[in-house]
Amino acid sequence: MKLALKILMMLAMTLAILVPLMMIRGVIHDRQVYRAQAVERVARSYAGAQGIAGPVLVVPYVETVEVEEKDAQGVTRKVLRERDGRWTFFPEVLDVDGRIEPSTRRVGLHEVRVYELAAQMSATFAARIPADADPQHPRRIGRPWLGVGIGDVRGLAGAPRLRVDGVEVPLQEGLGSRGGSGVHARLAAPRAGQRLALETRLDFALGGTESLALAPLGTRNRVVLESSWPHPQFNGAFPPRVPTPDDSGFRAEWSVSSLASNAQAQYLAGATLPRPESSQSPASGGEAGLDAIGVSLVDPVNPYSQADRASKYGLLFVLLTFVGFFMFELIKQLRIHPIQYGLVGLALAIFFLLLVSLSEHIAFGLAYLAAGTACIGLLGYYLAYVLRSRMRGAGFAVMLATLYAALYGLLISEDNALVLGAGLLFAVLAAIMVITRKVDWYEVAATGAMQRR
Numbered sequence: 291m292k293l294a295l296k297i298l299m300m301l302a303m304t305l306a307i308l309v310p311l312m313m314i315r316g317v318i319h320d321r322q323v324y325r326a327q328a329v330e331r332v333a334r335s336y337a338g339a340q341g342i343a344g345p346v347l348v349v350p351y352v353e354t355v356e357v358e359e360k361d362a363q364g365v366t367r368k369v370l371r372e373r374d375g376r377w378t379f380f381p382e383v384l385d386v387d388g389r390i391e392p393s394t395r396r397v398g399l400h401e402v403r404v405y406e407l408a409a410q411m412s413a414t415f416a417a418r419i420p421a422d423a424d425p426q427h428p429r430r431i432g433r434p435w436l437g438v439g440i441g442d443v444r445g446l447a448g449a450p451r452l453r454v455d456g457v458e459v460p461l462q463e464g465l466g467s468r469g470g471s472g473v474h475a476r477l478a479a480p481r482a483g484q485r486l487a488l489e490t491r492l493d494f495a496l497g498g499t500e501s502l503a504l505a506p507l508g509t510r511n512r513v514v515l516e517s518s519w520p521h522p523q524f525n526g527a528f529p530p531r532v533p534t535p536d537d538s539g540f541r542a543e544w545s546v547s548s549l550a551s552n553a554q555a556q557y558l559a560g561a562t563l564p565r566p567e568s569s570q571s572p573a574s575g576g577e578a579g580l581d582a583i584g585v586s587l588v589d590p591v592n593p594y595s596q597a598d599r600a601s602k603y604g605l606l607f608v609l610l611t612f613v614g615f616f617m618f619e620l621i622k623q624l625r626i627h628p629i630q631y632g633l634v635g636l637a638l639a640i641f642f643l644l645l646v647s648l649s650e651h652i653a654f655g656l657a658y659l660a661a662g663t664a665c666i667g668l669l670g671y672y673l674a675y676v677l678r679s680r681m682r683g684a685g686f687a688v689m690l691a692t693l694y695a696a697l698y699g700l701l702i703s704e705d706n707a708l709v710l711g712a713g714l715l716f717a718v719l720a721a722i723m724v725i726t727r728k729v730d731w732y733e734v735a736a737t738g739a740m741q742r743r
Contacts, residue, residue, distance in 0.1 A: 300612050300613075303612065303628060303631045303632055306632065307604075307605070307608045307632075307638075310636060310639040310640075311601065311604045314604075314639060318597050318601060318642075318646050319598070321594050322598070324398075324400065325400050325594060328400035328402055329400075329499060331397055332404060332499055333499045336497060338499055339503075340442060340445060340496060340499075340503070341439070341440075341441035341563040341579070341582065342411075342438070342496070343439035343472075343553075343562060343563050343580055344411075344436075344507065345413050345437065345490055346379070346381075347378070347379040347415050347434060347436055347486070348377070348379075348437060349376060349379070349417075349432075349434040349480065350433075350434070351374075351375050351377070351429045351432060352430040353375060353427070354370050354373075354429075355372075356369070357369060379417035380507050380508060380548075380557075381413035381507065382415065382508065383508055383509070384510070384511045384512070385411070385413070385512050385513075386409060386411050386512070386513045387514045388408060388513075388514070388515050389408050390502070390587070391406050391517070392404070392517060393406075401589075403500050404497065404498065404500070405502070406496070407498070408495045410492070411493075412490065412492075413490045413508065414489055414490075416486075417485070417487075417488075419481065419485075419486065420483070421483040422483075428482060431479055431482065432479060433476050433477060434476075434480065435465075436452070436459075437474040438465075438472050438474070439465060439471065439472040439505075440472045440473065440496065441471065441503075442471070442498065443463065443473070445498050446495070447495040447496065449461075450492060451492070451493045452490065452491070454488055454489070454490050455489050456489070461473045462474055471563070500587055500588075501585070502515075502584065502585055502586075504564065504583045504584075505563070505582050506528070506548075507553050510548070511546040511547070511548075512543070512544070513543070513546075514542070514544075515541070516539065516541040517540055519539060519540065520535060520536065520538065521535070521587070521589070522586070522588070523585070524542065524584065524585055526581075528544055530583075556580045557580060561579060561580045563580065593646065594649075596654055596701050597645050597646040599701055600642060601642045603697055606715075607638050607697075610693065610718060611634060611635070612635070614686065614689065615634070618677060618682065626676060630676050634672070634673070634676075637669055641694075644661035644665070645658060648660055648661055662698075665690075666687050667687075673687070700714075
């Protein structure tokens with residue numbers, strides 16, 4: 291009976307420690323929200339996550355069509371009406387070469403990654419204007435425009451330059467009559483049946499926050515991006531074929547065919563901009579994002595996400611420590627008060643609060659080392675008195691140091707976290723089973739009950 295009560299007490303104390311652990315996780319979540327707000331503040335004052343779509347050649351026209359209408363007497367008659375329309379032509383070849391220069395803006399404790407993209411966007415068009423279906427009522431073809439969609443035009447640095455067949459063409463804001471965010475240029479009106487062969491090149495510098503997405507709207511698309519940022523995250527619908535990230539930066543190349551992308555059909559259906567992917571800020575593109583090539587300048591060690599992942603193992607730390615206490619108490623016939631269980635559990639929980647607070651000021655690895663050293667030192671000193679032996683206190687400190695080292699391995703090896711975690715649990719269970727393989731639990735419980743009398 292005494293043994294059962296002790297087990298229930300240990301489980302109750304373990305569950306009680308869940309309260310401070312959940313409060314600490316709430317603090318971590320709040321800090322993540324503050325970080326997202328810092329990104330939004332930078333996006334409002336500078337430019338948000340950028341999306342680029344284009345160039346696209348749009349040719350407006352007005353045609354005369356015959357429709358059936360009822361007159362005032364209800365008689366159906368055929369009448370001629372004018373109807374607006376437009377033809378949309380995508381590039382045969384789209385070639386983008388750009389360099390991303392990263393920099394950092396600080397908002398309070400938070401560092402936000404921003405960048406400036408210096409790029410050349412070359413496109414080749416081979417479009418044929420349809421002939422008039424009814425020579426008696428020819429279409430009136432208006433002035434076409436070349437439009438380039440940009441997620442946040444505030445990021446344009448200086449004046450972009452557009453050349454069509456080697457001749458510079460003035461740019462205007464917006465996407466022509468389609469509206470939206472971007473720039474466009476008007477061209478001379480073509481004739482019905484005319485073939486338009488255009489070579490265009492747009493040179494521009496565009497600033498943004500954390501992420502960039504480009505829609506492959508051409509029939510054949512080639513995109514090359516390079517940067518001095520060593521930790522890119524390639525997202526979007528298309529992985530790079532030639533990614534070469536290293537400590538000096540990265541160079542990535544994409545080659546995308548229209549056969550492998552729905553971007554053209556999505557554009558015709560009303561989606562004008564790709565939706566950038568960013569874990570810290572919402573996309574600045576339209577509600578319906580195009581298939582896109584994407585890259586984000588991510589921090590390889592996000593202290594809040596790492597601390598949040600670490601805190602998920604907090605209950606396991608507490609449980610393993612309490613199990614160790616329980617083993618000492620029964621096998622060595624030590625009496626450990628529930629308050630002592632609680633103090634040790636709180637010290638283990640506060641480790642995660644120390645971790646997230648220190649990581650806001652120093653590198654995550656150093657913060658982890660400092661918080662772990664402080665907690666292990668405190669617990670080793672305290673347990674030397676609780677367990678009535680410096681050796682036992684040092685042994686527990688070594689056990690905790692091993693657990694903290696294993697947890698750090700889980701955090702820095704995200705891809706192998708599951709197998710490492712499962713292996714750690716198996717090793718702990720195996721150690722407990724080996725140590726207690728010869729223990730007669732009935733005798734231990736009976737002896738403990740006799741001593742308490």
